[in-house]
Every structure is written in structure tokens, then in C-alpha cells.
Amino acid sequence: MTTTPRRSWLGLIALVVVTAGAVQALGWWSQQRLGAQVAAAARPGDIQMIGSVTCVYCARARAWFDANRIPFDECLIERDAACAERYNALMAPGTPVMVVRGQRLLGFNAQAVADALATRVQ
Secondary structure: OOOOHHHHHHHHHHHHHHHHHHHHHHHHHHHHHHHHHHHHHOOOOOEEEEEOOOOHHHHHHHHHHHHOOOOOEEEEOOOOHHHHHHHHHOOOOOOOEEEEOOEEEEOOOHHHHHHHHHOOOO
């Protein structure tokens, strides 16, 4: 018995949709777990973000920290001269710049923040 081409395509499309949904769910679960891990490890003053008013990555980082109730400090280079001076001293090519327990991270990567919090700086 042969299947019609239409039936094969519908099966393939259904498989792609289910797979994409599973990947999305796994990503969401992973981010939730990572958020809880960072929230448990971070103390006030551990995470500083040097950002910019127009930086979409800064907005994403801010939203992620807030959603996971992670304490962080932020300054904006356009609004704070000391912040702009610190940004220039770090010779960063863009924003955000995360300083996690003294370790400089360029851009926002939740896993990198978690890794920096897990590393003890001597």
C-alpha cells in the first residue's frame, strides 16, 4: 500500500512542528533552571552591568535579571560620566559589559554569568 504525497508532506510538517516545539520547551526550561542557579549564587554587588540607553542586548539582560529576581547594578554610559569613564577604561567594543565578581564579560550570556559566579576570584 502506498501513501499519497500529500499525506507524507503532512506527516513531515507535523514532525517538524513537534520537534520545534520540543526544542523551544527545552530552551525555556534550561533558561528557567539557569535563572534559578544564578539567583541562588548572586549577592548584591556581584553583578554590574555597564549599558547604553539604545542597547537592545542591555534591555534583554535587564529583563532576564528582573524576571529571575537576580540582584544587579546598572549604569548607563550616556547618563553617568563615571560610568562612561569606567566603560572606556575597560576598552569595551560595545555594550553591555558585565563585571561579575571582578571578571569582565562582553555582551550578555546568562551561562557566562553563571560560570563567572561559580569561579572564585583570588
